Amino acid sequence: MRTWLTVGFFLLLALWYLSFSAARLDRLHHRVETSWANLDVLLQKRAAIALEIAHSDLADPASSMLLTGAAYQARDAEIKNRSMAESGLSGALGLLLSDGLAHATESEQALLQELSALTAKIRIAISIHTDAVSSTVMVRKKFVVRTFRLAGNAPLPVKYEFESDVL
Amino acid sequence: MLTKKLKIGIVCPYGWDTPGGVQNHIRDLAEFLIAAGHDVSVLAPAIDEDKLPSYVVSAGKPISIPYNGAVARVLFGPIAYARVRQWISSGNFDLLHLHEPAIPSISLLACWAAEGPMVGTFHAAAKRQKVIFAIGPILEPAIEKLNARIAVSEAARLTLTDHLETDAVVIPNGIYAKRYAEGVAQEKWQGNTIGFIGRFEEPRKGLQVLVDALPIISRFAPDVRVLVAGPGDPKDVEKQIDPQLRKRFEFLGRISEEEKADFMSSISLYVAPNTGGESFGIILAEALAGGACVVASDIPAFDSLLGGGEFGALFESENSTDLAKVVIDLLRDDKKRKDLAAAGKARSELFDWDVVAEQIFSIYEMAIVGGEGVTLGSDNRSWNRFLSRDEEKK
Incomplete structure (x- = not known):
């Protein structure tokens, strides 16, 4: 009788642990999705501002072309190529900003200020997202999670390698 | 800046009265948020529940x-847990800041x-401890529920990455820089004066290092005076001091915020000889804002706050000769002293609440994306939902 009780107890404990791990993993997946959605919105905004800058007097025709191209690429890129496309956009913006600041009118100044505020936010959003991804990956590597397939059919989150220093 | 008005719950782990x-x-942050029009409730342990400001809710007496x-002075246990749960479920918060x-x-x-948008701020900086290998796995599932993590300094961030393998955004502690800049120099504290503020009885505050350094200092600057402010009994410290130098020390007891601003504007040097356990060093930021020239030990927190010596002088920690x-x-x-003080x-303007709160707001903004407010985690579990549905039917 007693052995059965002990076995039953441990079985319950194991079941509780499985349910706990599944809930934990589910929450992490949710966090990856929301943090990505957040980052995505910010990046789209940045591409929009880049286009606006490209169409303003701030940019000469050549850099305007470069910037427009980079912005469209960043918008259309698949999630896996996204970081490369965004880095391209960062580079194009950097080129323009390094010499464009001197002769900017007031409205253009406002645009640039918006861009720098956005950049600060993107930096935070990236760190939040990469953190969510790495903790999810860590939990998914756990023995229990792999053996009992607690992740179900959810795809392994893509690590977004966006170097924040190029922003 | 956040345009939406939020209902924010802040949890303070230490006794509010100490x-x-x-x-x-937390007090400054809560007051800043309230002034910005947000609805804030702070849950904190408290000894005297009658003396709390209106936005603080007591969670019980601290241990x-x-x-x-x-x-x-912390608080845990089943009764505290019940109070915390009750506070969360009745608070209807958009966001929790722990x-x-x-x-x-x-x-x-x-x-x-809790379940939902949560932000955590990590203040402490500690050396890597073995005990964390035992505690880590227990903390991990809780810590990873936080949508965003804030560390108050680079030292606190390193502690976090070392101990819990998770990263954080560094946002410094805030001060009301203007309040300190408006301090009026008081004649009684002027001259060759060295200031020290803190609970001087605690060894890690390092008053002893300053006491040991004084014989040498007074040889070169005979009119030097050391002004010590902060709660505590000076008798034990006075015993340590050379009788001839005892008159050089003045113990002011606890001083108010306004007096602190005046104090920082009056003294020649502010000395922070802390030997460790310090994560940010808010008092240094306040001293800088008040226009004092700062001398601090080279522990990591102070080193980074003072930009490696650019904004205040550093000396080797626990070395009174240095x-x-x-x-x-x-x-x-x-000239050197005034230049350092000006730099x-x-x-110190970097630590002003206007700047710091802006950064905290943008973290809040990101944490609440996709969240539908804070709820109790247990209410969402399927079996509990199933049970409560049964009750509703009856």
């Missing part, structure tokens, strides 16, 4: 435990119980 950096930070080289969720107190309990050398050098060289004052 003075401390974390409590001050004293030794932690990180000092006595921490301070120090990695120490055994109500922040951890709240993190465990401290004496730096102090004498600065007391003799008026420090410009630096």
Whole structure:
């Protein structure tokens, strides 16, 4: 009788642990999705501002072309190529900003200020997202999670390698 | 800046009645948020429930435990847990901001119980401890519920990455820089004066290092005076001091915020000889804002706050001879001292609440994306939902 009780107890404990791990993993997946959605919105905004800058007097025709191209690429890129496309956009913006600041009118100044505020936010959003991804990956590597397939059919989150220093 | 008005719940892990950096930070943050039009409730342990400001809710009487080289007044246990759960479920919060969720107190309990948008701020900086290998796996599931993590300094961030393998955004503690800049110099504190503020009885505050340095300092600057402010009984310290130098020390007791601003504007040098356990060093930021020239030990937190010596002088921690050398050098060289103080004052604007709160707001903004408010985690579990549905039918 007693052995059965002990076995039953441990079985319950194991079941509780499985349910706990599944809930934990589910929450992490949710966090990856929301943090990505957040980052995505910010990046789209940045591409929009880049286009606006490209169409303003701030940019000469050549850099305007470069910037427009980079912005469209960043918008259309698949999630896996996204970081490369965004880095391209960062580079194009950097080129323009390094010499464009001197002769900017007031409205253009406002645009640039918006861009720098956005950049600060993107930096935070990236760190939040990469953190969510790495903790999810860590939990998914756990023995229990792999053996009992607690992740179900959810795809392994893509690590977004966006170097924040190029922003 | 956030345009939407939020209902924010802040959890303070330490007793509200005892003075401390974390409590001050939370008080200032809460008041800043309220002034910005947000609805704020702070849950904190408290000894005297009648003296609390209107936005603080007591979670019960704190328990004293030794932690990180000092006595921490924290709170946990089943009754506290029930109170935390009750506060969360009745609060209807859009967001929870938990301070120090990695120490055994109500922040951890709240993190465990709640589900939804949560931000955690890590204040402490500690050396890597073996015990964390045992605690880590227990903390991990709770800590990873936080949508965003804030560390108050680079030292706190390193502690977090070392201990819990998770990264954080560094946002410094805030000060009301203007309040300190408006301090009026008081004649009684002027002259060759060295200031020290803090609970001087605690060894890690390092008053002893300053006491040991004084014989050398007074040889070169005979009119030097040391002004010590802060709660505590000066008798034990006075015994340590050479009788001939005893008159050089003045113990002012606890001083108010306004007096503190005047104090920082009056003294020649502010000395922070802390030997460790310090994560940010808010008092240094305040001293800089008040226009004092700062001399601090080279522990990591102070080193990064003072930009490696650019905004204030550093000396080798626990080395009183080095401290004496730096102090004498600065007391003799008026220009150097004033230049350092000016550089420090410009630096302190980075820690002003206007700047800091803006950064915290953008973290809040990101944390609430996709969240539908804070609920109790247990209410969402399927079997509980199933059970409560049964009850509704009856």
